[in-house]
Amino acid sequence: MSCSYYAPQRLEELLAILAEKKEKAKVLAGGTDLVIALQEGNLDYDYIVALHKIPELKGISMSGDTIVIGAMTTHTEVERSSLINANALLLAQAAASVGSPQIRNAGTLGGNICNASPAADTVPALIALDAYVKIVSKGSEREMPLEDLFLGMGKTKLGCDEVIKEISFKALPDGAGSIFVKLARRNALAISRISVAAIVASNEYVTDCRIAMGAVAPNPFRVRGAEQAWLGRTVTADNLDICVEAAFQEISATLGQRASAIYKKRAGKALIRRALSIASGQM
Structure with missing residues (x-):
């Protein structure tokens, strides 16, 4: 060719x-x-x-409580950003889990999104952060929630004349815990078998709970039924169990009867428990 x-x-x-x-x-x-x-x-x-020579597509900045990341920002830049580590730790963790140092140095946040892989590492973290993408073409611009961009494995709503310019989301409030964890066949250069991004904020009661899953459906997604199961409840082991069980039921429905379903259901439940325990300060 x-x-x-x-x-x-x-x-x-x-x-x-x-x-x-x-x-x-x-x-x-x-x-x-x-x-x-x-x-x-x-x-x-x-x-x-x-796209590598276009400055408008690069960089990490903050305006008010909104963080904006150019689509051509590399995983290494996201991983090492003090702004991201201080305000959206789970995204820095997700970027750090992508491939090898060489891949992280070259690969970009926008590229990870546009590949629309079920196992993309940064996408569950961004979905948990309620991220938006700004999409541009000649003479037009539109914005949408990142979660709404995907149409299945390898497919997005981007037109052939469109690119993602930037990704934006609100910084996490003080006291909110967050974590990205994934299960893979080995420690490095491995595609996620399952991944979980979790955010939990609480005083006496849980005031914010966000859970996003990767590699258990055609695209990463929010586990909203499980989130609602913990909101307004106290931060206790029993209520954590209720949330984990609700999440387990949701991912079980997405996995169906595929060959890996039994393994992913059991491992996914344990990974969700670990993520929520860390994000809520119980581990």
């Missing part, structure tokens, strides 16, 4: 190229997946459009 290569230096230039080439063009972010697919001949495009 032969194709033309573009490396625009401004967002406006990028959007003009995508508007002209449309479905004939493929966007290249960090390249950790796309380059391999191209080498193996699994993709056929006339144009590759690289």
